[in-house]
Amino acid sequence: MKLINDKTIRETVELFLEEYINKDKVNIDISNSYISEFEELILEGRKDSNEIIKNKLESELSITYLYIIEIAVLSLAFNQDKEGFFSEIWNRINIREPNHTFESIYTNITNHALSVVLLVESGLDTSARSLLRVLIELTWISILTLADKEKLKIYQKTTDKDIEKTAWYNHFKPKKLSDGIMKLEKTLGIDDEEFLKYLDETRSEMYSFLSKYSHSSYTAVSIGAYTTSFSDEERIDSSLLGKESSTSISTITQLNEVLFYLSVMIEAIFTKIHKFSPPTENYLWKLYEGIRKGANSSYFYYLKKQEN
Structure with missing residues (x-):
């Protein structure tokens, strides 16, 4: 070939x-x-990496794919009805096509998450980490715009270049997003200050770590030129053209944390802010609910298994 x-x-x-x-x-x-x-070399390396990664990260990737399918179905659920729940409520305050906006956001989240997995499976872990950082920012934007009508209006106006710069600085730069998420957590009923601090620190540490890869820091570039073996911790190989690496365990674990948090926050926003329950007569919303519950249950099972 x-x-x-x-x-x-x-x-x-x-x-x-x-x-x-x-x-x-x-x-x-x-x-x-x-x-x-x-x-x-490229084709054989990709094939070998794919087989090893899928074998070594069988449980982790199973959960990842479940979450990817969950968000994909959510995108379809928004897409099926341009005059659905969000259009009916939010059009009253001059928000244009909210269903289309959320369909677009969740489509991009789905594709970013899938791309991270495909890069990992191809032995391109450093590239996967760079994209994971992009994905994190988009999940934060999705959470805040889903919860706040005014924030969504501002986000939709960023098609204008001048407005985009101001809006991004005031509302969507990383620090503003992180602060907004913490404020939303309090709104949704998390009142334990220690737990809020833990969530914020965990979020910041992950984002800071992945930023080294998206910004191509010397450390990230140097480390990214090599891979570590699953079977021999002392063995280091070149990552040129892609090769499986044990560091991918961390990458997929972080991806699953991001997708789990997104899933939980979407549900909390639906029920506590919008008083919205997916309509039981609608196939896509029923499918979304079933996959969401199954994915989160599987994730909790995985975490318990890791503790033992």
């Missing part, structure tokens, strides 16, 4: 390689010795 399938491009590159590699009349078969060799 080839990765460079455009015949003209492949022949052009091979002509240049022929000129530079074989200028001393070595007569090497360029296509087989160079391009094809790297193509094979």
